[in-house]
Amino acid sequence: MHSITQTNHSENQLSDKMQYFLRRYHVSRILRSANAYKFRGVPVLDIFLAAFSSAFARRSFFMQIHLQPNTALFAKDTFYRFMNSCHIHWRRFTTLLAATIIRSTIAPLTSTDRVNVLILDDSIYHRARSKKVELLARLYDHAKKEYSYGFRMFTLCWSDGNTLLPVSHTLMSTENRKNRLCASSEKVDARTSGGKGRKLAQRKATEVMLHLLAEAKAAAIPARHVLFDTWFCSPASLLRIHKLGYEVVAMAKKTEKVHYLHEGVMQDVQAIYRKHRKHRGRSKYLLSVEATARKGNESIPVRLVFVRNRNNRKDWLVLVTTDMHLMEEEVIRIYGKRWDIEVFFKVCKSYLRLEKDCRSLSYDAMTAHVSIVFTRYMFLAVEQRECKDDRSIGELFYLSIDELSDLCYAEAVRLLVSLFAARVQERMLLDEGEVQELLQGFLAELPMLLSQNLRKCA
Template identity: 60%
Template sequence: MNIVPHHHHSCEAASSKIQRFFAEFHVGQILRSCNAYKLRGFAVMAIFLVAFEAAFQRRSFYQRKKDASESIPFERDTFYRFLNSCAIHWRKFTLLLGMAIIQKAIAPLTSGARRNVLIIDDSLFSRNRSKKVELLARVYDHVSGTYMKGFRMLTLGWSDGNTFLPLSHCLLSSSSKQQQLQGASEDVDPRSNGGKQRKLAQCKAPEVVLTLLQEAREAGAPAQHVLFDSWFCSPASLHQIHELGYDV
């Protein structure tokens, strides 16, 4: 007699909640607007659902496929080909999804007099054991005061004082070729979303900050102020952010 593990029921419950979340916030439409189309084979939503569930179940694709192969009809090549697609604009996806959550779930419960803000911060994304990761660089860690292999993860978030939502992000390599341990792939079309993301990753942080703020502005993020650490602050940056319509 087979025994159904306890985590199987909890995974099914989580999957049901995720599917309701997808339906409520029209995740399928957002994916299509970000160039995530079905070219052949399995539906995009079926593959994305598996990727989304992984963040909550903390189990790799291999483990899930091994434990419940009947629930995942596609193989790992299909899964990773979707995640590595250079056509999909993932930064736009997180921004549009965050905006949908703000407009439908948060704004109706929030006073119009409340001051909303955009928050920018960076943190170390360490990859010390990696050797061949694309655009891997030597990055200075301000906490330990040493250089490490990895990236700077620049994150743009929104807050109304009670709730924080990440809207966009960019993994920063180094703008100096001398600090880069690996270059960008030559097989990626620079005109594609993946190519543009690789180019942005090699820009300096203040330039990337302005790009993320401009995208949030165009998406209609409801905010009057931008908050960040003092090291982001320079007269040129303050002037450019003010031109976008934000106080700092």
Template identity: 55%
Template sequence: MLLSTAIIRQAIEPLTSKARRNVHIIDDSLFSRNRSKKVELLARVYDHVSGTYVRGFRMLALGWSDGNTFLPLGHCLLSSASKQQQLQGASSGIDPRSNGGKQRKLAQSKAPEVVLTLLREAHEAGVPAQHVLFDLWFCSPALLHQIHEIGYDVIARVKKSEKMHFLCQGRMQDVKSIYRAHAKRRGRSAYLLSVQVEAVKDGKRLPVRLVFVRNKAKRGDYLVLVSTDLSLSEEEIIQTYGKRWNIEVFFKMCKSYLKLGKETRAISYDALTAHTPIVFTRYMMLALEQRRNVDERSIGELFLLTIDELEDLRYLDALAMLLKLLMDCARDAEILDKEQLNQLLDLFLARLPHLWQRCLKQCT
């Protein structure tokens, strides 16, 4: 968290407009230890890709993005809140008041509790972000209320479930019922429907906007996005949620190229917790280097000097220099004599627009 915050403050924030919507992104990925038996807090976790249970952890990660650069902020290797799913328990010799003891306790908490803990740490560290993005696995009215109380707005995908209800037109309805009850937009609009509803939890109401978007991967289907920031338009909500893909690229990079979970065979939970930030730090180095190579503003004074040089050299001046170079090369190669070269140049100028002819004659 400290390293990422320093990179954002010193290297990225000066290059980013204040009007840009910076976001926190939350997601989890499988941390597989399928061949292990004695790893501390090892558990049976569900793999959404294969649809089976495997041995390992759920690596819950919090990241920051400005739409261009993604940086990890924090993580937790989740075991399981259920003792029945745990294949190994926590070490009994760890003081619960120590950092290691607190991490083990957090690893056995439910995912929403860990999400709130990571967001509070990022908020206390002063990481500049206005919105929190996550997929449908974490979306619930309770979590929307809790994150909004911390000080962030949420843009998330909503699961089309009969258990997920919002207050619409005076009664609690699921998103499918809301979709059927309203008229859809015609034509090739970016979204099908936009409805302002309320998320209700323990009697508290939070105004939110539901945006129903066409599912490009499946014709006739739709996706549902929810936003607690009512000041954003539907297009801005869709655009902002698109930044969530950065964390998927991050997971792919860490697992396929940075040896996350592969270069250590440790069985201690402390060792695994230390290994993960080492891999994340490698990713930060690559992300910072990529930003410096892509963003021309990071070149500093050299960028300003090149801009000044381009402003001094006009287009017609450059064209005149190229023509002169071409004539010199033809003369040195003895392809044409001087009289023939002048005739060729006059013929070329005669076919140019009159304004260009006058300006080129002035340049030469």
């Protein structure tokens, strides 16, 4: 009985935290801005909370109603109508919620000198053993090296180096009708958010990338650089992203099909690498050259930074950036932030039930489910940041810092004086040579940093 009471207490505490999260960031108002509202009946926020909390209850909404029918505030049909609605703009909801969290919580904890970035990547959203799901496609999974059924979950995230927040997403199908197992529903109006989302899912990944970046720009997501891997890196992408007002730091393709203008000649990165002398020893990079990315009549200067491949010391990789003010070490450091999105995908799939909770055949329901999973991750990210960052406790942090700083200095002086006095008291009569010997012994027993500073003062 004691364990059952403890479990109920933990669940109640978690429920209070989730409700506080929804109130704190005005999720009800953001849902209304995304066209999710009701004129009568159960409030939309209650339905959203039921979907949001299902992962933490370790069972789906259907199983909760089946096991505890008396605790449900609404019927399952109400929940399914909410999830299947084609009028709710779920990308706008995710973007506005991320912007609210960044502006009210993360920005006050982040220095203005810190580089904020947007990260683009995709991951396979598996729907195995399905054939009648809207826009379901046959895709190649590069991680498992095999074909599977599902979607490419194209995702845009924001990061300040410590906290990552999902900003937007699109469940992408394929342009090739031969690889598309099921067409989109003809009952959905093309003018609705669901209809527009279906059209976006069938466009090229580079076009979807620009669309998501434009939405983040309109929502005033604070970021200067965009990070992505070789899949989306091409001179055309660099030019179009730069037109949006962002700088790019990406992994360039090692292929003979992509060329950069270097020393008056259009050549690929392998040819550029062979012509120049490499840095030897323990240098952080092998080579750095300036080039020009050109597409048609448009061009932009870029910096190519060649680094050693950690997985294969004989191999090399190349980073490309449109920000010519960045030093080579800074380019490498900024691109290292891209790894956060891989951790994000792992958490969503392994712990937040991304591929388990939703078995609907509707494209709208799957889009809503992904946005709700992203909201769960934002909830955990805020909790993790505020537990880790002491500045989240507000003015008390600055008072504590001042008090601890004065206490540490006074304590250090007291220890120095008492230690030296103890050494002097060991002998009553000392000549100058013996005093110098004691002083040097005293300095030798101090920490290296204090000893060096005291010797400089002397």
